[in-house]
Amino acid sequence: MKILFRNGLLFDGRTLSGGKTDVLAEDGVISRIGTGLDDNGANEIYDLSDLIISPGFIDLHCHLRDPGQEWREDLLSGSRAGAAGGFSTLVCMPNTDPPVDNAALIRYLLEKGEECDGSRVVPAGCLSRERAGNNLAEMGKMAIAGAVLFTDDGSPVSNTNLLRLALQYSSRLGVRIMEHPEDRSLTLGAQVNDGICSTISGLKGWPSSAEASDIFRGASLSMDTGVPIHFTHVSTKESMNAMRISKASGCTVTCDVTPHHLCLVENMVISGGYDGVFKVNPPLRSVQDVDALWEGIRDGTVDAIATDHAPYHMDEKDLPFQESAFGIASLECAVAAILHEWKRRKDLCTLEKLLSLFTSGPASLLPEKWRTLGVIAEGSPADLTVIDPDFERVVDVSKWESKARSTPWNGRTLKGWPVMTVVRGKVAYKMPDHLSRVK
Amino acid sequence: MEWKQRHVLDLDTWKREELHYILEQTSSMDELLDRPIKKVPALRGKLVVNLFFEPSTRTRVSFELAEKFLSADVVNWSASGSSIGKGETLRDTAWTLEAMGADAVVIRHGAVGAADYLARKLKKSVVFNGGDGAHSHPTQALLDLYTAWKKIGSLERKKIVMIGDVLHSRVARSDIIGFSKMGSRVVLSGPPTLMPRSVDALGATYDPDPRSAVKGADIIYLLRIQRERQDEGMFPSLDEYHQIFGANESLLKLAGADTIVMHPGPVNRGVEIASNVADGSQSMILGQVRSGVALRMALLFVCLGGVRQ
Amino acid sequence: MLKDKARVMTAQDIERILKRMSHEILERNRGLENMIIVGIQRRGVYLANRLGDILAHFESTRVPSGVLDITLYRDDLTLLHDQPVVHSTSIPEDVNSRKILLVDDVLYTGRTVRAALDALMDLGRPESVQLAVLVDRGHRELPIHPDYIGKTIPTSKSEVIEVRLNELDGKDEVVICEREEG
Numbered sequence: 001m002k003i004l005f006r007n008g009l010l011f012d013g014r015t016l017s018g019g020k021t022d023v024l025a026e027d028g029v030i031s032r033i034g035t036g037l038d039d040n041g042a043n044e045i046y047d048l049s050d051l052i053i054s055p056g057f058i059d060l061h062c063h064l065r066d067p068g069q070e071w072r073e074d075l076l077s078g079s080r081a082g083a084a085g086g087f088s089t090l091v092c093m094p095n096t097d098p099p100v101d102n103a104a105l106i107r108y109l110l111e112k113g114e115e116c117d118g119s120r121v122v123p124a125g126c127l128s129r130e131r132a133g134n135n136l137a138e139m140g141k142m143a144i145a146g147a148v149l150f151t152d153d154g155s156p157v158s159n160t161n162l163l164r165l166a167l168q169y170s171s172r173l174g175v176r177i178m179e180h181p182e183d184r185s186l187t188l189g190a191q192v193n194d195g196i197c198s199t200i201s202g203l204k205g206w207p208s209s210a211e212a213s214d215i216f217r218g219a220s221l222s223m224d225t226g227v228p229i230h231f232t233h234v235s236t237k238e239s240m241n242a243m244r245i246s247k248a249s250g251c252t253v254t255c256d257v258t259p260h261h262l263c264l265v266e267n268m269v270i271s272g273g274y275d276g277v278f279k280v281n282p283p284l285r286s287v288q289d290v291d292a293l294w295e296g297i298r299d300g301t302v303d304a305i306a307t308d309h310a311p312y313h314m315d316e317k318d319l320p321f322q323e324s325a326f327g328i329a330s331l332e333c334a335v336a337a338i339l340h341e342w343k344r345r346k347d348l349c350t351l352e353k354l355l356s357l358f359t360s361g362p363a364s365l366l367p368e369k370w371r372t373l374g375v376i377a378e379g380s381p382a383d384l385t386v387i388d389p390d391f392e393r394v395v396d397v398s399k400w401e402s403k404a405r406s407t408p409w410n411g412r413t414l415k416g417w418p419v420m421t422v423v424r425g426k427v428a429y430k431m432p433d434h435l436s437r438v439k
Numbered sequence: 440m441e442w443k444q445r446h447v448l449d450l451d452t453w454k455r456e457e458l459h460y461i462l463e464q465t466s467s468m469d470e471l472l473d474r475p476i477k478k479v480p481a482l483r484g485k486l487v488v489n490l491f492f493e494p495s496t497r498t499r500v501s502f503e504l505a506e507k508f509l510s511a512d513v514v515n516w517s518a519s520g521s522s523i524g525k526g527e528t529l530r531d532t533a534w535t536l537e538a539m540g541a542d543a544v545v546i547r548h549g550a551v552g553a554a555d556y557l558a559r560k561l562k563k564s565v566v567f568n569g570g571d572g573a574h575s576h577p578t579q580a581l582l583d584l585y586t587a588w589k590k591i592g593s594l595e596r597k598k599i600v601m602i603g604d605v606l607h608s609r610v611a612r613s614d615i616i617g618f619s620k621m622g623s624r625v626v627l628s629g630p631p632t633l634m635p636r637s638v639d640a641l642g643a644t645y646d647p648d649p650r651s652a653v654k655g656a657d658i659i660y661l662l663r664i665q666r667e668r669q670d671e672g673m674f675p676s677l678d679e680y681h682q683i684f685g686a687n688e689s690l691l692k693l694a695g696a697d698t699i700v701m702h703p704g705p706v707n708r709g710v711e712i713a714s715n716v717a718d719g720s721q722s723m724i725l726g727q728v729r730s731g732v733a734l735r736m737a738l739l740f741v742c743l744g745g746v747r748q
Numbered sequence: 749m750l751k752d753k754a755r756v757m758t759a760q761d762i763e764r765i766l767k768r769m770s771h772e773i774l775e776r777n778r779g780l781e782n783m784i785i786v787g788i789q790r791r792g793v794y795l796a797n798r799l800g801d802i803l804a805h806f807e808s809t810r811v812p813s814g815v816l817d818i819t820l821y822r823d824d825l826t827l828l829h830d831q832p833v834v835h836s837t838s839i840p841e842d843v844n845s846r847k848i849l850l851v852d853d854v855l856y857t858g859r860t861v862r863a864a865l866d867a868l869m870d871l872g873r874p875e876s877v878q879l880a881v882l883v884d885r886g887h888r889e890l891p892i893h894p895d896y897i898g899k900t901i902p903t904s905k906s907e908v909i910e911v912r913l914n915e916l917d918g919k920d921e922v923v924i925c926e927r928e929e930g
Contacts, residue, residue, distance in 0.1 A: 199635035202573030202612055203551045273559065274552025320529055322550035322572060467834040476870040481820035744832050
């Protein structure tokens with residue numbers, strides 16, 4: 001199987017080159033990069049003039065609800081949604097039912113993932129047994145089986161000793177610990193950002209300190225053990241500062257931010273009439289917080305953008321705000337939302353920088369064998385994402401591959417879309433009637 | 440004037456002229472309460488459902504009286520002894536009520552946004568927010584405005600000092616909006632742990648010391664202290680609260696002889712207010728209760744009185 | 749849009765008619781004893797005041813007068829176009845066992861008077877109720893007949909009778925208007 005991509009603007013994972021480049025994918029591997037490549041024997045040829053060809057986007061954090069909560073999402077619907085959203089790789093979170101805390105479930109996910117025709121699915125495993133926060137899960141066996149991250153996401157690891165042990169124990173496994181930063185004693189009953197939104201709504205406030213204090217705790221443990229730690233869905237200015245200080249003092253800490261925290265603000269909860277669609281953990285934050293996250297992207301404090309795609313059934317979301325589930329589904333519009341917002345904040349950072357947070361950034365946080373997913377180089381896997389930075393489209397959640405039927409972006413027109421996703425050398429998604437197949 | 444508020448959810452969308460209009464209508468209803476026969480046929484044939492998910496005798500009885508004085512058919516639907524107890528969603532309850540032909544639904548719910556949610560789901564019925572979580576209690580704010588307006592006249596450039604648990608108070612949130620829209624200045628006081636984070640976003644200011652806050656106050660408005668806040672550790676003890684933040688005669692003296700005292704009820708005597716202040720000549724507490732019935736009659740009549748088909 | 753079609757009463761006409769009606773009232777009741785004049789909001793109130801003034805001039809004694817708002821008793825609110833405004837009702841004395849003289853500007857379907865009677869009965873049990881109107885334009889829908897009529901003016905249903913009074917409109921006149929399309 002040979003696919004030739006002609007005349008694309010090449011982003012190789014680090015830099016965006018000006019000229020037109022051809023890329024040839026052969027049997028799931030990139031075999032040649034150059035100009036005017038011979039199309040002899042290519043099964044498919046695409047003309048990518050004015051489009052960006054990038055390493056396939058990697059989502060470090062999404063919830064595919066498989067096993068056990070398939071009414072919300074399953075591996076196939078999630079995988080197809082990921083491809084439609086421009087992601088070639090999804091890291092699925094282990095807070096399922098039962099939780100993914102053993103090697104058998106890791107193997108189940110990898111095997112079922114192989115059968116899915118959308119994004120590549122790679123699993124994260126629980127840090128603690130039964131995700132209960134008491135004892136270490138069998139991280140060694142899960143690492144061998146193919147787990148790419150360890151996390152109790154959905155919950156923080158509140159027991160500081162357990163988190164320290166997990167860092168120490170995982171040091172030889174080459175699999176990173178991901179912490180969901182939240183001090184639960186500060187967020188009990190909290191619903192919205194502690195600030196304008198909590199003040200006006202009367203909903204309990206979720207203070208920024210609940211996140212930043214956990215980052216400082218984790219950074220201190222990382223310093224102590226010398227083992228890296230990753231913080232996911234970091235959402236506030238204070239947390240950005242915590243990351244900056246920790247990085248500056250030599251801690252091996254990394255973080256990701258989500259599209260909703262980069263594009264939406266707490267006031268939308270109020271102006272939206274307390275619609276559950278805006279309810280998420282951590283909550284939508286202030287304008288200053290959103291600005292600080294973009295500043296973190298610009299200055300390199302942010303290491304990746306991850307969706308935290310959290311699909312729910314409408315019956316769990318279409319409720320009064322206080323009763324609605326925490327979670328925003330976004331896989332199929334996350335990249336567009338980011339490109340749109342980036343354009344609105346012109347010159348805030350380079351497009352290269354932004355694209356690296358979907359590619360080489362997250363790839364560098366995965367185990368060694370997956371790092372080549374973040375680059376386009378001869379010999380690297382043929383996982384590719386094609387971007388049309390000028391294409392405009394209305395988000396229509398009713399047409400999603402995902403089972404989720406509610407998203408804050410529904411009905412919004414976004415500019416800048418992924419138009420093709422290639423996984424293991426095969427076209428997993430192509431936007432209908434968009435780019436022309438030459439052959 | 441053309442009445443544009445379809446539902447009564449929150450006062451944030453109201454204009455001052457709308458507030459005035461309701462105050463004047465309330466005044467006409469107030470006269471009705473002095474008559475030997477208080478019942479008028481204005482809402483004959485209209486079905487009003489009082490949907491109460493939280494026990495609230497005062498608000499429910501006040502609405503019920505208002506509905507009955509206007510001759511509406513009244514149904515009380517409470518969380519206990521109904522399908523809600525069996526896990527029915529608010530959406531299904533809403534549609535059930537509409538299918539039964541409710542012209543209006545008064546909802547009291549512990550969750551913020553429940554009234555907004557109901558209003559989104561109902562195609563025909565008018566929704567009255569009888570209190571949603573700690574968010575909004577518009578009818579309480581309107582009856583407070585009416586009580587104050589009747590007593591002291593124009594509320595422009597008046598100083599309202601609100602003391603107590605603002606953080607958990609829907610009454611405070613709605614009253615701050617209401618009094619501010621009428622041109623009053625609202626100063627909040629109480630323990631810092633019971634204040635919301637961004638007081639300025641409410642258009643109010645905060646003075647931690649009630650003794651300095653009440654100087655020059657036209658109205659002292661006391662908020663109810665829930666005993667469970669002490670159990671949650673929001674302040675050390677009820678006794679300490681009363682000593683520092685409670686309204687007693689010496690605090691009232693600092694304010695002035697013309698200052699009126701208001702409280703949404705029910706009163707915790709000896710906590711946020713001393714008995715002799717609650718029962719004293721400056722207290723408007725019972726006037727507020729009476730105003731509540733008149734105000735709710737005015738709102739029901741204006742929203743259901745017929746113009747809109 | 750309403751367009752004036754014909755002026756059927758001038759200020760002078762109105763004054764003469766009210767004087768004549770006052771005489772009829774005095775004649776029928778043999779004086780003013782035990783009477784309360786009640787005007788129906790809004791123009792009936794001013795006409796009631798004027799009748800009160802004339803009667804006081806004739807008899808050198810003032811009859812108590814009150815104001816009745818019937819908005820809450822109407823059965824035709826859905827047909828009205830403006831937001832209903834509840835005005836105040838204030839009758840200075842107990843209506844029980846009194847002769848009530850109800851005053852309104854125009855008698856048409858009779859529904860306003862029906863509502864006024866209901867409103868009045870909720871205030872007590874008068875000995876009797878009499879009705880005085882400046883204009884009777886016909887088209888009754890209820891069995892209601894006025895005791896004192898200023899003028900009977902036959903109209904078609906498409907026409908509107910506008911009574912304009914100095915206190916509210918800056919001049920005294922009665923005009924027949926017609927609805928203009930568009």
